[in-house]
Amino acid sequence: MKPFAKRISRALLAAAAVLAVAGSAVAEPVTIRFGFAQVGVGNRQFGSGNTAAILHSRDILAEEFRNDPDVKLDWSFFKGAGPAVNEAIANGQLDFALQGDLPSLVGRSNGLKTRILAASGLRSNLYLAVTPKSGIQSIADLKGRKVAQFRGTNLQLATDKLLAAHGLTERDIKFINMDFATATAALATGDIDAAFGQADYLALDGQGVARVVYSTRGDDPAFTRHSHLLVTEAFEKAHPDVTYRVVKALVKAAAWASDEANREAVFEEWAKSGIPAETFRADFDGQALGYRNSPLIDDFLVAAYQDQAERAKGYRLVRGDVRIDGWFEPAYVDRAVAELGLAGTWKRYDANGHQQTAAK
Amino acid sequence: MTNLELSRAAHESALIAGNGRLDFPVETDPKPIGALLRPALRPALCVVEALAFPLALFGLWTLSSRLGWLPVQILPTPEQVAATLADLAGSGDLWFHTSISLLRVVQGFALGGTAGLLLGIAMGLSPRVRRTVEPLFTALAQVPPLGWIPVLMLLVGIDEGLKLLIIAKAALVPVALNTQKGIRNVPDSLREVGAVLAFGRWATLTRIVLPAAVPSVFTGVRYGLTSAWLALVAVELLASSEGLGYLMVWGRQLFQLDMVIAAMLVVGLVGFALDWTLSRVERRLQRWELAGS
C-alpha cells in the first residue's frame, strides 16, 4: 500500500506544479534538446512510426513555443538508436527523448535519472525478413542460422520473448549485431539468412530482396514493443512548465495521429523519413490508429514495462532489478488530455491488455 | 706460425671489460664510473618509468570516479570494472572471447605476414616488381581496414573469411613496406663484400640481404601485429557474435560501459603481451646487435 500512496502523493505534487505554472509564459531562455532513438533512411532527419515524429515533422512543438522567443528547439536523430540516446542522456546532452522500452530500462538500471511522460508508440510490430535462398519459413527454422539483430534496442527484448515462446534462446541462433541499414544491405547480399527488424522490411519484400515470413501482427501483443517520451529528472525539476507544454504538444500530435480521417496523412508524414507510406499502411492494416498512437500511461503500459524489466533481467540484458516505481509520471499527460478536451479519445487498458470499462 | 700471436690474443682476452665489451686497451675511451653502476639499476628504473604513466592514468580515473567528473554511466569506477572483469573471467566468457580473438589474429597475421614478407622481398629485390606493384600497393595501403569491409563483404561474405582478410591486409602492409625498405637499404658496402667473395644471387640474398633486412623486417612484423590486432577489434565491432570486439559492442549497446572498459583492458593487455613476445624473439634473433651495447 505504501508505495501506492507515495505514487499518488507524487502525482498530486506534480499536478500542483503543473497547475501553478500552466498558462504562464517562459521567463528565462531555455533550449529543449530533443533526441530520437531513430533516424530516417539515408540519415534523413525525420523519425517515423510514432507520435513524437509527428510532433517534430508537423512543427507542433515549434507552434507551441511560437510566442516564446526564449525557447529554442534542438532535434537530434541517433543512428545508434536507443543505446546512443542513453549515452547522450548520461553525458547531459539531451532533455527529452523518444526511446524504446528496453534501452530505457537499460538506462534506468544504470542509474540514468529520467521520467516517462507519455507513450509515443504502442504495440509496434516486429518483423522477420529472410533471404529467399535461406528457406526459412518460421521462427522455429531460425535454429542455427545467421540472423542480424540490432542489439540493445527494444527489438532485442521482443525477439527474445518471441524466441522463448518457440522454445528457443539467443544461444540457439547465430546472432550478428548490425544496425538496421547494415542488416538491410546484408540481406540483399545474402550474407545473413534472416534479420529481425521493423516494418520497413515490408519494402524489401516488395522488391523481392527478402521475404517477410513472420510479423507480430495478429500474434500475441506481448511480443510487440513500445516507445515513449521521457524527460530527464533535472529538466523536469528545473522547468515543469516547459515539460508540461512539451507533453501537451505531444498529446496534440497524438490526437491528430489517432484521427482516422488523417490515416493517409499520418503515413505520408512518416514517409518523410524515407520509408514509403505503403509500409506503414501495411503495418497498421486492420488496427485503429488510436490503438497504437495513444499517449496514455495506463496500467497496460506500466505492467508491460514491469514485465519487460523482469524478462530483460532474465535474458541478462540488464543487471539487477529495474525499479518501475516512480518512473512513470502520468500527471502531465492526464492534465493535457483533460485540458485539451480529449478525454475519451483513447481507451485505457488494464494490466492484462483488456479494455477498461471504468474510466480512471 | 700462429704461435707468434697467441700471446697477443691472451693479452687481449684478459681485457674483457666488465660491461661485456671486448676491447683492445689502447682503443677505448675510459668509461665513466656511472656506466658501471647503471646496468644494475637499469631494470628497476625501466619498470618505474614504464609504470609511471599507467599509474598516473589509473589515479586520474579513480579520482574522476570519486569526484564525479564524468557520469558513472560513461566512465564506470575502477571497482565496477574490476568486478565485471572478475565476473567475465569467472563465467568463462572472458577466455571464450579472448581465445576467439587471438585465434583470428594469429591466423590472419600468419596469412598477411607471410604474404607481406614475400611481397616485400619481391619489391625489394626486383625493380620491375616494384615498378608494377608499388603504386597500386601504396594506394590500396592507404585505405583503412574498415573501408575494405563493404567490398570484401561482397566477395567473401561476413564470416571468418572477411575477418581473416581484413586482419591479413592490416598485417600485410607494414610487413611488406618495412621488408622492402630493409632490403633496399642493405648497405652497398656489404653487397660489395659479397661480390668480392664471389657470392651468387642466392648467397647474396640469404647471407647478406635477408640478414641485413632483419631489423627492418621485425619493425614491420611488430607494426603488422599491432595493426592486425586493431583491425580485429574493428572488424569484430562491425559484424560478429563473439570475440573481444563483440564484447565491446555488446557492452556499449547494453549501456554497460564497465564491460567495454574491461574489454579494452584485455585488448590492451593481450596486444602488449603479443608485442612483448615479439620483441623477445627479435632480441634473440638480433643478439649480435645487443651484444656490444
Next chain:
Amino acid sequence: MADTIHPIHHPAHQAAARGALEIRGLTKRYRVSGTPFTALQDIGLSVAPGEFVSIVGASGCGKSTLLRLIVGLERQFDGEILLDGRPVAGPGLDRAIVFQEHRLFPWLTAEENVALGLLKSHHPAADKRRLVREHLELVGLGAFAKAYPSQLSGGMSQRVAIARALVARPRILLLDEPFGALDALTRSHLQAELLRIVRAEGITAILVTHDVEEALYLGDRVVVMHPRPGRIAGIIPAGRLPLAEDGGAPGPGFGHDRADPAFIRLREAVLAELGAGHAQPPARRAA
C-alpha cells in the same frame, strides 16, 4: 672459377711463384652527371709474385678505383689487367680486398665472418673449419672466434677482415687504406702484423694509403699517383731499406726502419713527387 681455387696445402715458397699482376694501358672513364671524367689514364704496372707494393696519392688520384678494377668490382675499362697471365673479368677468389671499414657482417661471429670467405670455395667442411681457425689464429684472434663485431674493437675487427680476405688463399691481397680509421698506436701494431701475415702467406700485396710513412714502411716499392686524370707519377723502390729491429733481431714481421736516414731521404723523395702533382704540397698531411 674453379681454376682460382688453391690446393689446401701449399707452402709459402710455392705460393710465391704465383700472384704476378700485370697492368697495361689501363684507362677508366666515368660519366659524372653527363660529363665524361677520366679517373685513371694509361696505368702500367707490374707486380712480382710475393711483392708488396704501396700506392700513395692525394684524394681523387684514382688509387681506390685502381684497386676496385683489380678486384673486379668495376668491369668497364680500357687496357689489360692480368693476374698470372689471365685477364681479370669480375671478382674471383684469387683476389681479396680489405677496405678502410672492416665491413664485417654484424650478425655473424668472427669465425662465421671469416668462414664466408670460403663460402664459394670447394673445400670439404672440415677443411673449411680448420682454415677458419688457422686464419683467426694467424691474425691473433683465436680466442675471439665466437665474438660478434659489436664486441670487438676497431683494430680487432680489421684483423678479422684480414683473416676473411686471406682464408680462401688468394694470390693477391688488395688493401684500401685498411688502417685509415684506426688510432696511431693500433695502426702501427697492425702494420707490423700485416707484414708478418703477408710474408707468412707468401702473397702479393697492394696497399693504397694516404700515409707516406706507412707506404715506405710496408712497401717494396712505392707508386706515387697524381690526380686529374689519375696517373702514375713515379715509382720509388724501397726494397733495400734496412729493416726495423725488435730487441736487436731483425725478423720477418718488421718493416723498414722508420728512423733510418735512408728511410727519411726516401720519404722526402716521395713527398716531393706527391707535391709535384699538386698546387699545394700535400706533404704536411702525409707527414
